Each structure stands twice: as C-alpha cells, then as structure tokens.
Amino acid sequence: MLGEVEWATFDDPQAESLLAGEVVHTVPYIPPRGYAQVARAVPTAVKLLSGGRFARMISTGSGIALAFVPVARSFGVAAHYVESAARAEGPSMTGRLVSHVPGTRLYAQYPSWAGRSWQYRGSLFDDFRPAQRAVTSTQAKRVVITLGTMRGYGFRRAVEHLVRVVPHVLAGDAQVLWQVGCTDVSGLPVDPRTEVPSAELHRAIAEADLVVAHAGIGSCLAALDAGRCPVIVARQPELGEHVDAHQRMIAAELDRRGLAVWRRPEELTAADLVTAMSRTVERLDTPGPFALADTLRDARTTGHHGAHVADHTPRRPLRRAS
Structure with a gap:
C-alpha cells in the first residue's frame, strides 16, 4: 500500500505543472557542481526530515540529493x-558522493557496472520497445524541437x-514548436519559447510527426x-x-535500443529525420517492478526530482519534476 508522498524539488514552471495537486516543498535551483547551493538547501532538508514524519526518502539526484541523503540518514x-539512466558507464559525481553516506541504498540502471554497492533492479528504458509504422508522407505537418530547461548551458x-x-x-503549412530554454537564438529564423508548460509540451509531442530533442532524460x-x-x-x-558527457551516454543507449536516432547536429540529414518519422515506440503493458531494498510497509516518504515513491516502486522511478 502506498503511503503519503511529499516532494522536494526546484521552484520552476515545469515542476509546478508536473506536480499540480501534490504536496511540494521547494528549494532554490542547484546548478551542476553547485556545492554552495547544496549547502543552502540543507536547512530545508533538516526542517522536513527532523520531525519524524517520514520513514523513507527516495532520490534520483542530482545536486539536491547531496542535501537530502545525508540529512535523511542522520x-x-x-x-x-x-x-x-544517463549514467551508462558508472555513477555520477552525485552518486559517488552519496555512496559514502552510511546506510544509503544505491541502485544502478545498467547491470554492466552494478556490483556489491550498487544494485541493479532494471532500467526505465526497459518499459519501451521500437516498432515500425507506415509513413504515407515524408513531410511533417507538426514538429516539436525541445532543448530542455537546463539553466546556464545554451x-x-x-x-x-x-x-x-x-x-x-x-x-507547406507545417507548425514548428521551438522550446529553446536559455539558448540564445538571436538572428536565427525561429519563433522561440523559453519554457513550455508540461501539459502543453506533452500534448504537442503526442500530436507531432517529428520530435527533435537534446539528449536530456x-x-x-x-x-x-x-x-x-x-x-x-x-x-x-x-x-x-x-x-x-552524460548526454552522449543517453543518446548512445537509446540509439542502441532503436528507441531514438542519434546524430551530431552538424551530421544530421533530412534522411535521418525521415528515418525517425518512420518509427514508433511502444510501451510494454506490464513493466517489471522496481523493488526497493527494504521491506517497510505503508511508509510516509519524501522524494524529489520526480521520484515516484512507494514501498515497491514501478520501473519508472525517474520521472523528473525539473
């Protein structure tokens, strides 16, 4: 039985859209290698976790985990x-640091580098398989191009x-949605949007003939x-x-599985776009469970970055809230 769930994440429009109706606690944005910002998030973690309300904390990173994992264990x-799932060759810097916090349960999404410290319970990519679809036209009427919402990196x-x-x-009458984040597109023939609400973006992607994306999870x-x-x-x-280089790891893994077409921007051709348009992706009806390493029941928990928190979480624990 799933207990009460609360979330801790960054205060931004995407998190607000994804977690509408949920109990959400916000911390200031933590950039990559933002250790000063990690320190500033610690009081929020202490306030949440010191009252004895929570039995379990699940995190998928990144920097925010450095504030919450040590506090949870303390x-x-x-x-x-x-x-x-971006880390196909080994743990991230955050993963390496939290692995030194005593008692933390660690999970890898690739069996190739799992071991005594890191358990393999499956990958969120296991939910999908490639398929072919009949393409009646090589011209796209709806296109979504998304570069994510990463701050500070155009x-x-x-x-x-x-x-x-x-x-x-x-x-001839194509509609192209450009979601460019912080990227400077001045002087280029695009109609840019910095951020698109999650529901709108997902709807546009579902209706698109072609999706082009940066290799963010x-x-x-x-x-x-x-x-x-x-x-x-x-x-x-x-x-x-x-x-x-974690985006290259994501891209290589999805390309290997046939779930995406990976190219360097300067090598991308129209034929590559048509190839992607000729494929579809199917989700498995019954993905395997992602079982946590303890047996607590009816836990009251706090997660962040979109971790789905439960006693036995499904094999989709990484839906990010920011």
Whole structure:
C-alpha cells in the first residue's frame, strides 16, 4: 500500500505543472557542481526530515540529493538513491558522493557496472520497445524541437544546424514548436519559447510527426511516453554545452535500443529525420517492478526530482519534476 508522498524539488514552471495537486516543498535551483547551493538547501532538508514524519526518502539526484541523503540518514530515515539512466558507464559525481553516506541504498540502471554497492533492479528504458509504422508522407505537418530547461548551458550549435535541415521535411503549412530554454537564438529564423508548460509540451509531442530533442532524460522520456521515436542531439561539455558527457551516454543507449536516432547536429540529414518519422515506440503493458531494498510497509516518504515513491516502486522511478 502506498503511503503519503511529499516532494522536494526546484521552484520552476515545469515542476509546478508536473506536480499540480501534490504536496511540494521547494528549494532554490542547484546548478551542476553547485556545492554552495547544496549547502543552502540543507536547512530545508533538516526542517522536513527532523520531525519524524517520514520513514523513507527516495532520490534520483542530482545536486539536491547531496542535501537530502545525508540529512535523511542522520535522522534515521531510510535513504534510497537511484542513479540516472544517463549514467551508462558508472555513477555520477552525485552518486559517488552519496555512496559514502552510511546506510544509503544505491541502485544502478545498467547491470554492466552494478556490483556489491550498487544494485541493479532494471532500467526505465526497459518499459519501451521500437516498432515500425507506415509513413504515407515524408513531410511533417507538426514538429516539436525541445532543448530542455537546463539553466546556464545554451545549445545554439544545435539550433544553427536544425534551421538548415528541418525545412527539408516540412509540409507547406507545417507548425514548428521551438522550446529553446536559455539558448540564445538571436538572428536565427525561429519563433522561440523559453519554457513550455508540461501539459502543453506533452500534448504537442503526442500530436507531432517529428520530435527533435537534446539528449536530456526528461525530453527523451516525453517523446517515448508519447510513442515517438525522437531524433536526439547530445550536448558536448568540451564546447561548454553541459558539465559532463552524460548526454552522449543517453543518446548512445537509446540509439542502441532503436528507441531514438542519434546524430551530431552538424551530421544530421533530412534522411535521418525521415528515418525517425518512420518509427514508433511502444510501451510494454506490464513493466517489471522496481523493488526497493527494504521491506517497510505503508511508509510516509519524501522524494524529489520526480521520484515516484512507494514501498515497491514501478520501473519508472525517474520521472523528473525539473
């Protein structure tokens, strides 16, 4: 039986949209390697977890986990950290740090690097399988291009190449939704939106003939949930587009599974777009359970970044709230 669930996440429009109607506690945004911001989030974690109301805390990262996991354990709250599906080759910096907090239960989404410390209970990508669909036209009437809402890291390189390639597959009356986040698109022929409410974005993706996305977990999952095979482009840390290379790991894994078409922006062709349009993605009717490593029942819990919290969580624990 699922106990009461509360959430801790960043205060932004996407979180507000995804968690409408839920009990939500907000902390200021924590950027990658934002250790000062982690410290400022600790009082919120202490306030929430010190009262004895919660039996379990589940986190999927990233920096916010560094505030909540140690505090949870200091108050005797069971702490579970599920490493992101982005981490195909080993734990993130956050994962490596929280692994040193005594008593924390750790979960990997790739059996290749799971071991004594990190348990493998499945991957959220296991919910999906690729399929083919009949394409009557190689021209798209509705297109969604989303670069996520990551703050401080633009992806202009992708936009510059997309504006050259995407028109080759557009119908004459095509509608293109550009969600560009913080990317500077000045001087480019796009009608940009910084953020799009979650419900609107998901609806647009479900109706799209073509989805192009940066290789962020949230953006990729939105496409897969809608049955779309996205074209994905990965940010490169060496170009200042992200803090590390985890987007390449996501892109490579989804491409390997046939769930996406991965290309570097400068190598993307119209044929790649048509290939993605010819595929669909199916969700398995009965995904396997994601069983936590303890047997507490009817727990009152607090999670963040969209972790679905339960005694036995489904194999989709990583729906991000920001």
